Amino acid sequence: MMKMRQALLKTIGTAAAILTIGGVWATQVRAQATKRTKVVFWNEMTGPAQQKLNEFVKEFNQSQTKYQVVSQFEGNYNEAVQKILNTHGTDASPAVFQSMDISTSQIYHSGYTTPVQKFVDQDHYDIDKISPVARAFYSEKGKLLSMPFNTSQPVLYYNATLLKKYHITPPPTDPSYSDITRVATQLYQRSHQKVKGLSVEIYGWLFEQFMANSGESMANQADGHNGTPTKVNFDTPGAIKAMKWVQENLKSGALMNFGSGSSASANEMAAFLSGKLGIFLQSSADISQLTAGTKDKLGITYYPHPDGQKANGVAIGGASIWISNDKPATVQRGSWEFIKFLMKPENQAQWQAATGYLALNKDSQQEKVLQELYQKVPAAKVPSEQLSKTKPDETNSGVFLQGLIQERTLTQTAMDQIYNGSNIKNSLQQAEDAMNTYIKSNNQANGVK
């Protein structure tokens, strides 16, 4: 019995060894046969966006034999920026990476990247197909630094079913502040104060958009598009109008303050999905979550604008894709090929349908998958329309400034104060002073005169 067991074990052991050796040999042969150039791609996508992105990577690798893109998840946007800057020039650094909107100036000034404009020119790539508003955000003096990728726009969501229930006329597609006040107040009163009318999250991005939509620059040097900014301006007429609008709705009780940070947006979303909140301002990328989370009919409008003036258009949010310059030319070429693949009309259309981020290729709108989406959720078309309608100028192309995270922290603190009843001008002025001190020492540290 014992002997038999030993013999059996030996056989199994030998067989396993042979299989292992064979397997190793086989993979080596396969590797030699293909010899692809490895392109490491860092990204910060989670949930459905991560799934879809990994599908793209797989499809790209199958679509050609020269490059092998390896996708690596790097945590949240903020952490990724630090990792990218700290690993540059080492073996651990990525060849191509995704970095958030407000890190654009910082990444560019690190000098660690090859502007994608170089490849656009080499290939005579038809860049006009890509949304000009999105491009303007990631450009420096007409030169495209990185390729806009997951792109969203701030929009206004409302619960159309609730409005119908209380016999309220929905807001127009391009609403003014007073249009929204009307709907929010009616909803709050007719529901006997059970449904809050409106929420504007304490979120620096939204604050920036109030200024952009009023046609005002936040930083000097034309929001940094003409040179390194040395000062910011927070207490502009547009910003003050927006904050007055908020305070007015707070006073009437129609506006619900959910605070700031990730818990705020989660609470806001929960309130909207459970029918306790009628209207809120948020990223267009929330659409898929909103349509999946409630049976109520979803309404979407453009970002609201001040009364008595036309909407100037809002900037985008999201992230773009950069090419590192610490890798050999072949790897950089591979990165560019991958970027081109992502920007194909059919892929951009699928991306929007799967995630809620907007398709940036103009030809994507004709794709079947988007047509179907618009048929199912007609409101889903509104963010794309807002994006294509906007003419990029110096005030709605983002702020090209290092230290935008600090700007958001400070404007959020000011909003906090204003939402709790402080004087608008004082709070904004205080934040502005703090930001200007920050910019001064930051410019000094970075050798900007």
Add this chain to the structure above:
Amino acid sequence: MEQQVTNNSKKLKQLPQNLSSLKTVSYDVNARDKLHAIWFLGPSLLVLAVFVFYPMLRTLYLSLFLTNNLGKPTVFVGLQNYWSLLTSSSYLASLQATFVYVIAVSILTLIFGLLLAQAASFKVKGSNFFRTVFSGTMGVSVSVAAIFWLFMFNPSIGLLDQIASVLHLPVINWLTQPGWAMTAIVISTVWMNLGFTFLIFFGALQTVPVNLYEAAQIEGVSKSYQFFHITLPMISPTVFFVSIITLIESFKSFGLIDLMTAGGPNNATNLLVYRIYQDAFLNGNYGLASTESVILAIIIAIFTFLQFKILEKRVTYQ
């Protein structure tokens, strides 16, 4: 007795001689001891030097610089970082908020931990069950606790506000009103701390000799008198230990704040450690963050020193 005294004085007289003879011998021993000491301490010293002393000195060094967007020190500014922090109203507000938080959390954790431990040590039916429940928060991670409390404090579907509306009490926006946000964070932190504190106190209570209580009972002394004059002095080393640990831990609080309020509203819960995180890892402002770290280290050192000075006088070690 007398003999002993004279013996001792004899010994004393001999002492100088002995000492001098020891001295000559001890030289060699010392050299060898030193070698031994180096062998034994070397590895840990090396590890400490690399992972503790170097970062400490580096922090001190960085605190005197402005850092560029790659995190490298570029402009030497001396004590300017310290000066700008100590004159900034928002930093001073953070400092104040941190003191309020630390003191509230430490005191409440001690009181409730002790109360629970005392309650659980009465031998009644089902006390085992409560002992398990009371120490339960030890097994709860910060993120789970944050999700739980976020739900409790949720302004539209939160349990607390639902209870309030049923009882026709005013609804509180726990996490968005500056005053209440601090209260909410203190409640959640104390809740998190209770499991550990309870366990330590419960253990300490079991070590108090029963005969002391029996004697007290015979004397007809009240329960509260027993608690303050027997229990508390007997477990005072534990109280001291827990108070120091809680104090230092609360100075370093981060997780709940990051997950629940992110320092808001209006910086009401922007405690020192969270500020350091924001300045270093969000703003990439390592110079300023280093300055804040140095200041925090000094504050913790002062507090710990004071605790040793003041509290330890009241501690009775057996």
